[in-house]
Amino acid sequence: MIPELGHFSLIISLGLSVLLSIYPIWGAQIGNQAMMRSACPLAIGMFLMIGMSFFSLSWAFYINDFTVSYVASNSNSELPWYYRLTAVWGAHEGSLVLWMLIQGGWTVAVGLFSRGMPHESVARVLSVMGMVGVGFLIIIIVTSNPFERTLPYFSVDGRDLNPLLQDPGLxxxxxxxxxxxxxxxxxxxxxxxxxxxxxxxxxxxxxxxxxxxxxxxxxxxxxxxxxxxxxxxxxxxxxxxxxxxxxxxxxxxxxxxxxxxxxxxxxxxxxxxxxxxxxxxxxxxxxxxxxxxxxxxxxxxxxxxxxxxxxxxxxxxxxxxxxxxxxxxxxxxxxxxxxxxxxxxxxxxxxxxxxxxxxxxxxxxxxxxxxxxxxxxxxxxxxxxxxxxxxxxxFTWLAVPFVFLLGIGPLxxxxxxNFTNVKKALIVSGSVSVVVGIGVVWIFADFFMPLAALGAVMCFWIIITQSVEVYQSATDHHHLMTGLQRLGCSHWAMVCGHIGLGVLILGIAMVQHYDIELDVKMTVGDTVEVKGYHFYFVGLRDKEGPNYNGYIADFDIYRRNKLINQLHAEKRFYNVQRSMMTEAAIDRGITRDLYLAMGERLDDDSWAFRIYYKPFIRWIWFGAIIMSIGGLLSMSDKRYRFRQKTKRKLAI
Incomplete structure (x- = not known):
């Protein structure tokens, strides 16, 4: 009964989406305020119906309702409950329902947070979003119905979720x-x-x-x-x-x-x-x-x-x-x-x-x-x-002029x-960037790679030119500390966004040119040295999971005869899917990662392992986080906190 309720909710949502795509925009065209005001209630109704459908599908996964074909194809009774719920969007049909749930959420957000805009503007924007919803809902209902039953026949158990997706990342x-x-x-x-x-x-x-x-x-x-x-x-x-x-x-x-x-x-x-x-x-x-x-x-x-x-x-x-x-x-x-x-x-x-x-x-x-x-x-x-x-x-040849202009633009x-006004700042910034960038590569690398040095120079070019721009903006008409306090959120957003890109570029440059990959054959008690780190194979043990079994290889990592970490690499065999998966073990660091992946058992009872040394790889994700913080700062700028008077002037 719950799957039928979810399917019926999708159909009602389609009807509301059709109304949303026609009724408010028609009202905006003829100047009917009542029709324009209907946009937000229709958007909320569409979202609630999609939410009901999504909840119904999630419930079918949670209770292992294998009479639903989509559940039988992507779940299993031995699958942990949290993976059963995330399996909702683990394949085509459910991912489209998630897409529409998010589409409905964005539509409602625009309706609720745009109340100060003229009604005709909100009506047109929400109607266009309703049209997008109509297209996706037709695709789901006609070709990708996640609530299709297998009755009168049904599986005793499901085919399980793809092992690649049985991870918190999903x-x-x-x-x-x-x-x-x-x-x-x-x-x-x-x-x-x-x-x-x-x-x-x-x-x-x-x-x-x-x-x-x-x-x-x-x-x-x-x-x-x-x-x-x-x-x-x-x-x-x-x-x-x-x-x-x-x-x-x-x-x-x-x-x-x-x-x-x-x-x-x-x-x-x-x-x-x-x-x-x-x-x-x-x-x-x-x-x-x-x-x-x-x-x-x-x-x-x-x-x-x-x-x-x-x-x-x-x-x-x-x-x-x-x-x-x-x-x-x-x-x-x-x-x-x-x-x-x-x-x-x-x-x-x-x-x-x-x-x-x-x-x-x-x-x-x-x-x-x-x-x-x-x-x-x-x-x-x-x-x-x-x-x-x-x-x-x-991308390298496109990145060089892009980063160069990125440093010049804010200045x-x-x-x-006037180029004369920024000439001195650019020369000083460029010189310092070259020295610092080459110095970083010289310190952290065993040998010199020109492209890695170029990436480091690009990183520090962005950071230094942004620092110069902040200093100039802060001291333009004020004392330094007073000026820094007066810089708005949008200004700091630009700084974070650009510096985040620089950090990301440095991470890419270093890991692309200085990573080490080593395939080794090891038995218990063997030691392998990589970049000054000694990987000691302590032992092998069995592991039984909820829907898999396998092995865990335990390693002690030493540097200068000092134990710095213990790693536990896994090899898993998923019983239902009949597939083997590797779970890597990683020793994380600010300037490097030590990465250990377990391979196959060899004929002489030894094991194949793959060991990586990844310099600065976390800087890639640090850079993305810093860029995202910049975006959040931009959104929080007080200029976007519209007063009612400003909102009345906002018209499309």
Whole structure:
């Protein structure tokens, strides 16, 4: 009965979504206040019905209701309860329900926190989000119903959750990533609403910016969590592999980064409006494109969901309707979005525009590297592989000018800058960056790698130029301490965002060029030395889990004859799935990780192990966290705490 209730809730939610997509926007068109005010109640009703459906599916997993086909395919009675609940979004059907739950949550949030906006503005934005909901709910109900029964026959037990997903990472990574993906639907809705009414003023850009920043923060954290999850779970010590599905998450992040910078220019100077609207459309379009890639069956990846052609065609049709319809509307109405303002060649506007262009170039690199092998194979030219060297090479050459402009941009003024005024600061910053960057590589590495030194120099170039900019801004008209206190949250957000990127670049540069990988054969009592650390194989013991059995290899780690840690690597055999999994053991440190993965038992009763030394790898995730803190600081700026008078002026 509960699954039928969940299915019925989905149908009611679809009906409310249809009303939300038509009724309020019609009211905005004819000026009917009652119809416009219905937008928020309809959004709340849609969200509650989706929530009821999600709860019903979660309950079916919790009680092991194997009469539901989706539960039987992705759960098992021996699976721990917390993994049974997270298995709800462990495959295609449930992940779409989670997507719609988050979509409904964003829609309600816009409705509740936009009460000060004109009713016609809220009505249009929520109606566009309702249209997105209609598309996804049709896909779920018609092709991907998670409540389909197996009755009158049903399994005594389920086929279990994919062992790769039986990890705490599944609990937090997909919801966080979806919060970012779906959050860009708010930016998309604002962009479409602006095209409908030919209005895009600076106050509107300010409101638009906070929602876009929120989505960008979630997506940044989601990608970082995915990188961290893959690092410790897959057993091969990699943090990023340029997997096509990883690329599908990176593409909207690149566009989103360009969008929040373009919005900053639109808010401050009232320019780049048409460009900003286009970026908002592309950000959500790429989120949908990633959804299609994951579920189309075109890609072979550990991240993809198995899917049939019918589902792929439905998603492709929805993708074509959203992208084609929005770009057509953009082409017809963009000329009405007027931009007034001028700026000189040397100005902050031009620095931001140049970096936007470099971000778009990076997007095309990722898009080309992801799609070219698929197209090449589909047109009958055979298989072609585009791997890590292609992406690393092109991203390196794009990153150098990007980081250079990132350091210059905050130092020059809006509208008209003067290179003479910043020449001394740039020369000093550049010199110090080179010395400190090379010094860091010299101290922490056994040999010199030019590209690693370049990454370190880029990191300190960002940090030092940002420090100079903060000093100049603080001492412009005030004493240093007084000036620092007067800097707003948005200013500190910029500083955190840029410094976080610098920290991330240093982590990437060091781990890419100085990591050590060693495959060894060991028996109990053997010792292996890696980078001054001695790995002593203490012993082997059995382990029995709730739905698996396996072995644990115990190691003592010594440095200079001193015990620094004990590691416990695991090899698990999942009984239902009949698959073997590796659980890596990691000794974490600020400047390095020691990573141990257990391989196969060999013929002479010895074991294969893989040992990694990963320098500065945690700086990659530290950098992402610092960038996310910058986004949160931007959202907390007092300029976004709209007073009622300001809200009345906000119109689309």
């Amino acid at each position: 609990i937090i990574h997909p919801p966080m990533l979806y919060m970012g993906y779906v959050g860009f639907s708010v930016a998309f809705a604002f962009a479409i609403a602006s095209l409908m009414t030919n209005r895009f003023d600076m106050a509107w850009a300010r409101w638009f910016r906070i929602w876009t920043t929120a989505a960008w923060v979630f997506l940044t954290l989601g990608i970082a969590l995915g990188s961290w999850w893959a690092y410790y779970e897959l057993g091969w010590g990699g943090w990023w592999f340029w997997d096509p599905v990883e690329n599908a998450a990176l593409m909207p992040w690149l566009i989103g980064t360009a969008l929040i910078h373009s919005l900053a220019v639109s808010e401050k100077r009232g320019i780049f409006k048409a460009w900003t609207v286009l970026l908002a459309i592309l950000a959500f379009s790429l989120s949908l494109f990633g959804t299609f890639l994951v579920r189309s069956g075109l890609l072979v990846s550990v991240h993809t969901f198995a899917s049939d052609p019918t589902r792929a065609l439905f998603i492709l049709a929805f993708l074509a309707a959203v992208i084609g319809g929005s770009l057509l509307l953009y082409a017809l109405r963009v000329s009405a979005i007027r931009t007034r303002g001028n700026f000189q060649l040397i100005s902050r506007e031009n620095a931001l525009l140049a970096n936007n262009i470099l971000l778009i170039a990076a997007l095309f690199v990722v898009l080309l590297g992801t799609l070219l092998p698929l197209v090449h194979k589909q047109i009958g030219l055979g298989s072609v592989s585009i791997g890590e060297p292609f992406f690393n090479l092109l 020059v003024r809006w509208k008209r800058g």
